[in-house]
Amino acid sequence: MNNWKIFANGLLKENPTFTLLLGMCPTLGVTSSAGNGLGMGLATTFVLVMSNMVIALVKDFIPDKVRIPAFVVIIATFVSVVEMSMQAYLPSLFASLGLFIPLIVVNCIVLGRAEAFASKNNPFRSILDGLGMGLGFSMALTLLGSVREFLGSGKIFSLAIYPEDYGMLVFVLAPGAFLALGFLIAIINKLKAA
Template sequence: MNNAGERLYNGLVKENPTFVLMLGMCPTLAVTTSAMNGLGMGLTTMVVLALSNLIISLLRGIIPNRVRIPAFIVIIASFVTAVQLLLQAYIPALNKSLGVYIPLIVVNCIILGRAESYAYSNPAIPSLFDGIGMGLGFTFALTCIGAVRELLGAGEIFGLALMPDSFVPIRIFGQAPGAFFVLAALVALQNYVKDVRKKAGKSYEKIGSGCSEDCMNCSEKGCTKRFYGEDGTRKAAEPDKEER
């Protein structure tokens, strides 16, 4: 699954970081009070994710395995700082609205997870599109959650009034509990669609990485089948590459 189209489709649908992998829940629940906030946070994360994936992939041959996580964080933090400065200069309202969640992109598990499981083991171009695909999936999820919360909580989307004058806003959707309600409803809807497709013979059971069951030659470092067998018991640890 290394061509551009597959990586984009993977991030948007098969491995959507929010609706499928359930990653990045902190910004997902905190900033999606409106569609604009969700869109802004998603696009900001996508830029950092795509560029960090690209650089990590290009440097994977010279980053020592034992210090790869600190190296990933330094690279990601550099891009987050640059993006935050650009937001402060050109979109200060969005920067103020997202607040502390922009610096926290540095430790976002989506970015670190893709760096570890994909970019560190694959060529630069597929890694770039993997970052774009995951970023688009994250943006889509946050925008959907923000749009639903804004519509029900304020009767508008992107600041445009869509509900009739008689509509009474449901204020809880603009508060923290509303984020959980909307996320749960959208995940349930996604699971329903998956079940319908499964009954139609289009199963999405293997949504993780297109697993080939060939663990010896597998490049997916985050795959749980490397560590656990089909019966759930833990496998014996393999020696580090540098120690072989």
């Protein structure tokens, strides 16, 4: 598989959210707005890229018995970097994402890519894989957050499109996440089949 296909794989063919249905906890939990979706997606992308790179570099030195715990420690290190940086420089985003930032450690996208790709490939290809999967995840969260924010409050990235009085509250709440995600997956599957 060439380098472009590794990168594009996460964006389109194996999008973590719309195709593989991975990472549903943050997908449904933080996408009440486009800004939250983008922030969570970019935080996860950073963790994916950095952890994939480090795992690809040290994979030959990690004994099989402690492979998964070692991967979790590497991932947790980068999640801590993201969490502290976000708390220092983006406190409002940090407050809105809350508990979902530390939960990146156990996100199945991150651990799955570490196990399935980074532990079997070189650092460059692992970085491309992490970047593709992360940007695909970011794109999905931002799209879902935009749809929910637009239908729920008449805004996208907090810019008013129509009066908030006409918004449907259900899309800002948890059930709206399921509805919007279901419709987006159906639309994407229809487009893929065409």
